[in-house]
Amino acid sequence: MSVLIVDDDPTIAALLQQIIRQLGNGLVCEPVWADRGATARSELKRRHFHLVLLDYLLPDEDGLAVLAAVNALPAIERPVVIMLTGAGNEQVAVAAMKMGVKDYIAKPVLDFGALRKSIITALEHHQLEEKLARSTEELRRKNLEMDADLALARGVQQALLPQNYPVFPAGVSRERSDLKFCYRWIPSEKVAGDLFDVFPVGENAAGVFLFDVMGHGVRAALVTALLRGLVHEQMHLANEPTLFLEQINRGLLTLLGHTGDLVFVTAVYVVIDATTGKIDIASAGHPPPLHLKRRTGSVLSLIQAEGPGPALGLVSDPHYSRLETVLEPGDALLLFTDGLFEAANPAGEEFSRPRLQKVVNSLLSQPTVGLIDRLLAEIEDFQGNGASGFDDDVCLVGVDRAMQ
Secondary structure, eight states: OEEEEEOSOHHHHHHHHHHHHTOBTTBOOEEEEESSHHHHHHHHHHSOOSEEEEESBOSSSBHHHHHHHHHTSOGGGOOEEEEEESSOOHHHHHHHHHTTOSEEEESTTOOHHHHHHHHHHHHHHHHHHHHHHHHHHHHHHHHHHHHHHHHHHHHHHHHHSOSSOOOSSTTSOGGGOSEEEEEEEEOSSSSOSEEEEEEEETTTEEEEEEEEESSOSHHHHHHHHHHHHHHHHTGGGTTOHHHHHHHHHHHHHHHHTTSOSOOOEEEEEEEEETTTOEEEEEEEBOOOOEEEETTTTEEEEOOOTTOOBOOBTSOSSOOOOEEEEEOOTTOEEEEEOTTTTTOBOTTSOBOOHHHHHHHHHHTTTSOHHHHHHHHHHHHHHHHOTTOOSOSSOEEEEEEEEOOO
16 A cells, blocks of 8 residues: 655654554555655656645645645545644644545644554545445446446347238238237336237238236346247247147246246237137236227227136146137227236325226227327326336237228
C-alpha cells in the first residue's frame, strides 16, 4: 500500500515515514514524502495512493487545496486523508471534515500511539471501501452484461411472435382475408413466459396455439422457446387438437423430465375453419376463450363440459377433450392468459373473469383490436395508483371472421 506524506518539516516527515513502515496488523506500506502542495498534487497524478497524511500549513498553499485535488480524483482512485496541523483552528477542522477528511490531529501535542491507531483504522477502512468499490463495479458490469443478454433474449422472443398471418382464401390480401388476427404481448419483465403462434392448417383453416409457462422471467422464457419448437414438430397433427396437445405434452416431459424441477404450461389450441367458421378447441388447464357474438350482442365463455385437461408437463398420459362451436360471420374469438384477469387493485381484489367478460361485452361495438386496447386500459385503471403494466405476463389474441 502507498502512503503520501505531505509536510514541509523533515523531522516530522521522517517520524511519519518510520511509523508507516512499522504499522504491523499485516499492513505493508510504502511512504512517499512531498514537502510542498504542488509536489503532492504532482504525485497524486502520477500514482495511486491509499492514504495521505496532510499538513495544513505548507510553504506554497494550504492543505485544503491539496485536499481538493484529492477529491477531484475518481472515487475508485481516491485515497483516505488524515490532516495534521500545528496551526489549525476549529473552522479549518470543520471545513476539512466536510471535504471528507477521516481524522484531524493537532501536531503540537501529537500522540504517536493515537496517530498509529488512526492510520491503521483509516487504511483498514480504505481496504474495505476499495473492496466494496471493486465488488460494486463488478456487479455493475455483470448487470450491464445481463441487461444486454436480456435485451437479446427479448428480441429473440419478439422474433418468435408471428410476423405474417395465414390468409383465406390463399393469395388474398390480409384486409380481404376471411380470418383476421391481432394480438397484444405484454411481458411483466424483459422476457416473458407467455407466447402464441398462428399457422395454417391445411388450405382452409388456421391453428392458434396460446400458452403460459409457470412463472415468468428468463426460466419461463427458455421454456417458451422449447415449446414453440415442439409445436412445429407436431404440425402433422395440427388438425387434431387433442392429439396435438398430447404429443406436445409428451415432448415437454421428455425434454424437462431430467431437470428435477417442476415445470408446467397451460395452453389452449384452436383450429378455425375459414370457410364454415367451425371452431375446434382443446385446453390444457388454460382459461377458456371468449366468443364475441356481435350479431346477438353477447359474449360466451367457451367452457368445456368435461373441464380443461391437465396442464402440459404434469402427467404422462393426459386426457384432453374438445369443444366444437361456430364462429359466425362478424363474430370474434378472444384468447388470453391469466395475467389479464388476475391483475389486482390496491385492496388485493382481482379483476376476475366475470368482470373481464362483462367489460368485453360492453365493448362489443369496437373493432377487436380497439376492444383489446380499451380492455387493457380498463384493467390498468382498475389496478389504480397510476399502475402501468402488469405483475404477470399478459398475452391476448383476437381472431375475427369477416362478414360475408
